Amino acid sequence: MAAYGYHDNKRRHLNRLRRIEGQVRGLQRMVEDDAYCIDILTQTSAVTKALRSFALSLLDEHLKHCVAHALADGGAEADAKVREASEAIARLVRS
Template sequence: MHGYTDRKQDHLKRLRRIEGQVRGLQRMVEEDKYCIDVLTQVSAANRALQSFALALLEEHLAHCVAEATAKGGPEADAKIKEASDAIARLVRS
């Protein structure tokens, strides 16, 4: 059980849509579609992945991190550090 479990169906729906976008990209390349149109679709898929990540992160902060910080101690610090590292990876990816 994690923070995102109660919104699992939403997340799966989002991810299936992103999978569809990536399959759409394959179709575009197979049919020799114009590069710029392919790039536009890549940007859309990227944004969709980021929105999914941001939703997941918000739930993680609201559940896992909030529970740890409510208890305090080194576990709380570790959770903050772990979340910050994940945020840094997202910002830089």
């Protein structure tokens, strides 16, 4: 099985995702409890920021590991990894 760039930080990433999951559950409770709209929007903004931060961290690891190794090996694989990373960056920017 291939070890991806996030492998060494897998536990940290999972903990981060669990915290984000807790934030989303908090949003659900806020709606169930008829919380004030602005409070829900504020929490939604926090969840969005947390997810974006997670994505940027994962992207950084992907560039440092997967893309760097492909570039070192060269060839079509290197071109494919750079294109793949560029497309991922474009998706993040649009979101």
